[in-house]
Amino acid sequence: MKKVLTIAGSDSCGGAGIQADLKTFSAHGVYGMSIITAVTAQNTQGVFAVQDIDEDIIKAQIDAIFTDIEVDAVKIGMVSKPSTIYAIARQLEKYNPGNIVLDPVMISKSGYSLLQPESKQSLIKELLPKAFVITPNIPEAEEMLNAVTSEDIAIKTIEDMEQAAKEIYRLGPKNVLIKGGHMSGEAIDVLYDGQEITRFYSERINTKNTHGTGCTLSSAIASNLALGYSIKDAVSNAKRYITTAIEHSLEIGQGVGPTHHFY
Numbered sequence: 144m145k146k147v148l149t150i151a152g153s154d155s156c157g158g159a160g161i162q163a164d165l166k167t168f169s170a171h172g173v174y175g176m177s178i179i180t181a182v183t184a185q186n187t188q189g190v191f192a193v194q195d196i197d198e199d200i201i202k203a204q205i206d207a208i209f210t211d212i213e214v215d216a217v218k219i220g221m222v223s224k225p226s227t228i229y230a231i232a233r234q235l236e237k238y239n240p241g242n243i244v245l246d247p248v249m250i251s252k253s254g255y256s257l258l259q260p261e262s263k264q265s266l267i268k269e270l271l272p273k274a275f276v277i278t279p280n281i282p283e284a285e286e287m288l289n290a291v292t293s294e295d296i297a298i299k300t301i302e303d304m305e306q307a308a309k310e311i312y313r314l315g316p317k318n319v320l321i322k323g324g325h326m327s328g329e330a331i332d333v334l335y336d337g338q339e340i341t342r343f344y345s346e347r348i349n350t351k352n353t354h355g356t357g358c359t360l361s362s363a364i365a366s367n368l369a370l371g372y373s374i375k376d377a378v379s380n381a382k383r384y385i386t387t388a389i390e391h392s393l394e395i396g397q398g399v400g401p402t403h404h405f406y
């Protein structure tokens with residue numbers, strides 16, 4: 144069985160973070176493992192508190208896994224603060240796993256900052272070059288480009304997304320997938336692999352229940368890479384998976400409900 148590791152935050156209501164990642168791994172028939180970087184007190188209405196996990200424990204979790212188990216893909220989600228990022232980066236250098244999917248989680252749909260502002264540069268410098276694929280949404284892509292250019296970059300069209308993917312590619316990841324969910328109309332994602340742009344289309348599903356979609360998509364990509372699919376097929380399969388998961392999203396709680404995981 145293929146083995147996939149998530150390094151991410153815990154979402155107490157089970158819709159995003161580690162919990163969404165593990166559900167996605169199970170639905171793909173891969174064995175899921177988790178390293179928790181932070182614990183959030185969260186429900187469908189918002190994030191109410193966050194406790195970052197000590198970097199020594201993060202390092203120890205990574206040692207525990209890599210000294211014992213072969214890892215076929217790694218998904219990285221919420222990384223909070225610079226010392227967490229450095230700890231993860233040093234450990235990735237030590238064990239050098241392939242198929243690293245980096246979801247540069249910054250702000251939750253409910254508006255809570257899950258990446259401290261001073262962490263942006265560390266994320267770009269320490270984790271981007273190690274990623275096989277990075278999966279920013281439009282606001283995250285804008286934040287990253289603004290951080291490296293000190294300009295006020297706004298992504299408004301599909302052509303802007305393609306240009307942004309090429310610019311983020313220069314920061315070191317092997318592939319860049321910019322998710323177009325924040326634009327109106329069809330949900331179009333753009334992949335740049337250093338040579339060509341590929342567009343992935345899906346219909347927009349009219350629901351408010353989209354909690355955890357970013358976490359789910361990146362975990363589905365990691366699962367598909369572990370299963371041996373190429374990056375284009377992994378993204379295409381993962382997009383189909385997240386579209387179905389949103390179609391069947393759950394009316395749980397009083398806020399933004401979670402997506403539903405099944406194959």
Ligand code: PLP
Nearest residue numbers: 152159160221251252354355356
């Ligand atoms: N909580 C945690 C721990 C996460 O990792 C994420 C991921 O993006 C979120 C919350 C945000 O989820 P969403 O913005 O989909 O509600």
